[in-house]
Amino acid sequence: MMAAAPLLEIEDLGLSYATEQGTLRAVDGVDLRLHRNEALAVLGESGCGKSSLAKTLLRTLPRNAYPPTGQLRLDGRDVLGLPEERFRREVRWVRIALVMQAAMNALNPVVRVGEQVAEPLRIHHRASRRQARQRAAEAFEEVGIPTDFLRRYPHELSGGMRQRAVLAMALVTEPDLVLLDEPTSALDVLTQASIMNVLKRIKHERGVSFVFITHDVATASELADRVALMYAGQVVEAASARAFFSEPAHPYSRLLMASVPRLYQEQPPSSIPGRPPSLLDPPAGCRFAERCPWAFERCSEPPPMIPCGERRQARCWLHHSPGGAR
Amino acid sequence: MTTPQPSASASRAARGEPVLCVEGLQTHFDLRQWGFVRVGSVRAVDGVDFTLDAGETVAVVGESGCGKSSLARTLLALHRPTDGAIRFDGTPLNGLSGSALKAYRGRVGYVQQDPYGALPPFMDIQRILAEPLIIHGVRGRAERARRIDAALEEVGLTPAADTRGKFPHQLSGGQQQRVVIARALLLRPAMIIADEPVSMLDASVRVEILELLRRVQREHHLALLYITHDLSTVRHYVDRAMVMYGGRIVEQAPVAELLARPGHPYTEALLSALGDPDADNAHRQREVPGGEPPSLIQPPSGCRFHPRCRHAMPGKCELEPPPPDFRPRPDHRIACWLHE
Numbered sequence: 001m002m003a004a005a006p007l008l009e010i011e012d013l014g015l016s017y018a019t020e021q022g023t024l025r026a027v028d029g030v031d032l033r034l035h036r037n038e039a040l041a042v043l044g045e046s047g048c049g050k051s052s053l054a055k056t057l058l059r060t061l062p063r064n065a066y067p068p069t070g071q072l073r074l075d076g077r078d079v080l081g082l083p084e085e086r087f088r089r090e091v092r093w094v095r096i097a098l099v100m101q102a103a104m105n106a107l108n109p110v111v112r113v114g115e116q117v118a119e120p121l122r123i124h125h126r127a128s129r130r131q132a133r134q135r136a137a138e139a140f141e142e143v144g145i146p147t148d149f150l151r152r153y154p155h156e157l158s159g160g161m162r163q164r165a166v167l168a169m170a171l172v173t174e175p176d177l178v179l180l181d182e183p184t185s186a187l188d189v190l191t192q193a194s195i196m197n198v199l200k201r202i203k204h205e206r207g208v209s210f211v212f213i214t215h216d217v218a219t220a221s222e223l224a225d226r227v228a229l230m231y232a233g234q235v236v237e238a239a240s241a242r243a244f245f246s247e248p249a250h251p252y253s254r255l256l257m258a259s260v261p262r263l264y265q266e267q268p269p270s271s272i273p274g275r276p277p278s279l280l281d282p283p284a285g286c287r288f289a290e291r292c293p294w295a296f297e298r299c300s301e302p303p304p305m306i307p308c309g310e311r312r313q314a315r316c317w318l319h320h321s322p323g324g325a326r
Numbered sequence: 327m328t329t330p331q332p333s334a335s336a337s338r339a340a341r342g343e344p345v346l347c348v349e350g351l352q353t354h355f356d357l358r359q360w361g362f363v364r365v366g367s368v369r370a371v372d373g374v375d376f377t378l379d380a381g382e383t384v385a386v387v388g389e390s391g392c393g394k395s396s397l398a399r400t401l402l403a404l405h406r407p408t409d410g411a412i413r414f415d416g417t418p419l420n421g422l423s424g425s426a427l428k429a430y431r432g433r434v435g436y437v438q439q440d441p442y443g444a445l446p447p448f449m450d451i452q453r454i455l456a457e458p459l460i461i462h463g464v465r466g467r468a469e470r471a472r473r474i475d476a477a478l479e480e481v482g483l484t485p486a487a488d489t490r491g492k493f494p495h496q497l498s499g500g501q502q503q504r505v506v507i508a509r510a511l512l513l514r515p516a517m518i519i520a521d522e523p524v525s526m527l528d529a530s531v532r533v534e535i536l537e538l539l540r541r542v543q544r545e546h547h548l549a550l551l552y553i554t555h556d557l558s559t560v561r562h563y564v565d566r567a568m569v570m571y572g573g574r575i576v577e578q579a580p581v582a583e584l585l586a587r588p589g590h591p592y593t594e595a596l597l598s599a600l601g602d603p604d605a606d607n608a609h610r611q612r613e614v615p616g617g618e619p620p621s622l623i624q625p626p627s628g629c630r631f632h633p634r635c636r637h638a639m640p641g642k643c644e645l646e647p648p649p650p651d652f653r654p655r656p657d658h659r660i661a662c663w664l665h666e
Contacts, residue, residue, distance in 0.1 A: 045528040158618050188389035193599035194614040221603040242605040259530045261558045262602040263585060268562040272530040
């Protein structure tokens with residue numbers, strides 16, 4: 001018996017933007033796989049392409065983006081080639097829902113939150129007003145908002161409650177995949193922890209899969225089963241959370257982990273000297289080589305993703321065995 | 327001479343007097359209806375006491391709406407305190423105006439959260455850094471240029487000639503924040519107030535900026551007040567930390583002591599909500615107190631944390647506000663009846 005097909009398969013995905021300075025390659029040859037009930041953290045610093053990746057998944061790209069290249073399959077079915085109308089009807093908010101960073105921008109300020117949470121059901125599932133309201137109330141309970149808040153307007157909710165409402169809106173159509181784009185970055189420590197608690201519970205109880213875009217290593221570790229670290233438009237390491245957080249394989253992963261200030265560690269964090277390369281004209285070889293203390297001659301050639309463990313790859317020549325046995 | 331006299335503050339520091347002394351500080355903002363009927367007030371800072379020594383770095387940790395930024399802005403003399411006293415180098419700040427206020431502002435550097443917002447986009451770096459020098463009467467183009475170059479090099483923007491002529495948008499976020507720090511240092515301040523200086527920066531740059539602040543603070547023997555929402559950044563960069571909640575300081579202690587033996591239930595809650603990166607985090611629910619941060623318009627009676635506190639003692643905590651100085655150790659102060 002073969003293992004179940006992945007829920008989401010991304011192969012050689014590329015995305016470019018037209019800018020005044022030239023063509024900017026924001027996402028360059030990204031391969032990712034997500035199984036059901038898995039949470040994948042896409043981790044990276046600003047400008048690494050993680051948000052462009054999210055926008056490609058949901059087709060919410062700005063106008064200056066060229067059509068994405070590569071493969072994007074949901075349950076084995078190509079979605080990149082789907083005409084816009086079918087994508088809207090069959091994928092967006094039906095199978096993939098989104099939770100954005102700024103909850104206030106995701107909510108309409110003049111419509112009661114209960115109606116907004118029920119709206120995707122009315123549109124995508126053609127639910128009756130009563131059914132939709134009932135489901136919205138259930139979704140509110142699930143994310144921990146008192147149901148009498150259904151009748152409130154967004155400005156009457158605290159930041160944490162708003163983010164919960166946005167989460168309820170994403171869950172109400174029972175999508176297979178929820179895309180979380182920095183869902184807690186604008187929130188306070190305690191609010192952030194309670195939202196992460198809700199996400200963990202939902203993942204456990206409902207078996208939803210998550211793609212979790214974040215720049216924060218500690219937050220990524222709160223939900224991820226798997227981690228994909230991005231650098232300069234590429235995935236440089238893909239691994240299980242356990243492997244990634246205990247023994248990062250790529251030099252950038254190691255240095256990034258060492259740059260995280262920790263509460264309970266004597267060792268002070270260290271910075272990573274240098275800056276990421278321009279995506280208008282990236283270096284021909286390894287994109288991290290210029291900042292890498294372990295760089296050697298081979299790094300002037302672009303490294304492929306090299307397997308270095310079970311379901312684990314790193315884009316680094318250090319993991320290349322000369323025999324080429326793998 | 328408008329620049330400070332280091333010898334005076336040095337001698338004060340030698341006598342063991344703090345640079346900054348804050349007592350019973352309150353900053354309230356009026357809430358008005360129709361623009362003139364006063365209907366209440368926001369008690370942003372509501373009874374804060376602390377001192378800051380020369381050469382000492384102290385963190386103010388708290389969530390949004392706890393009053394930490396209002397505290398910073400009151401100390402910068404941007405808000406007028408409603409009550410209480412601020413003494414800087416022995417001189418009361420109350421009622422300071424005109425040239426005395428200007429001199430005070432020259433002695434206190436300010437590092438903002440958003441470096442891009444803090445730098446005027448239409449001025450080049452040279453011009454931005456010349457501004458405070460001109461205002462504070464540093465005469466002579468050559469002297470100003472010399473001090474600007476020295477400041478840029480001090481914050482690691484070397485050679486200064488590469489940065490001087492650029493505009494803020496031509497610099498990275500980390501470089502912009504370095505310029506902001508250079509500006510804060512230009513007038514040779516005795517104290518720097520940094521309000522969330524790294525929260526908009528990437529992880530790898532964050533450490534650089536925190537290290538830079540720590541280095542210049544040590545080299546100039548500055549008092550540094552570091553305001554942050556992120557407890558994980560305090561451990562290696564500050565001497566003492568104060569935790570603010572609902573407009574008040576609920577706990578202050580040396581940072582290692584605070585992390586090892588948090589005494590206030592709110593500090594405990596903050597610490598248990600945070601964790602170092604670890605794959606196990608994904609498999610456990612964190613303990614988070616219910617409820618929301620208190621309203622600063624109608625704050626809860628008694629201890630402001632009592633509605634969310636799992637140790638709250640009925641008949642005590644909701645009635646009387648705890649005084650801020652129960653001391654399990656001489657340098658550890660806690661505002662909580664549990665430590666009575």
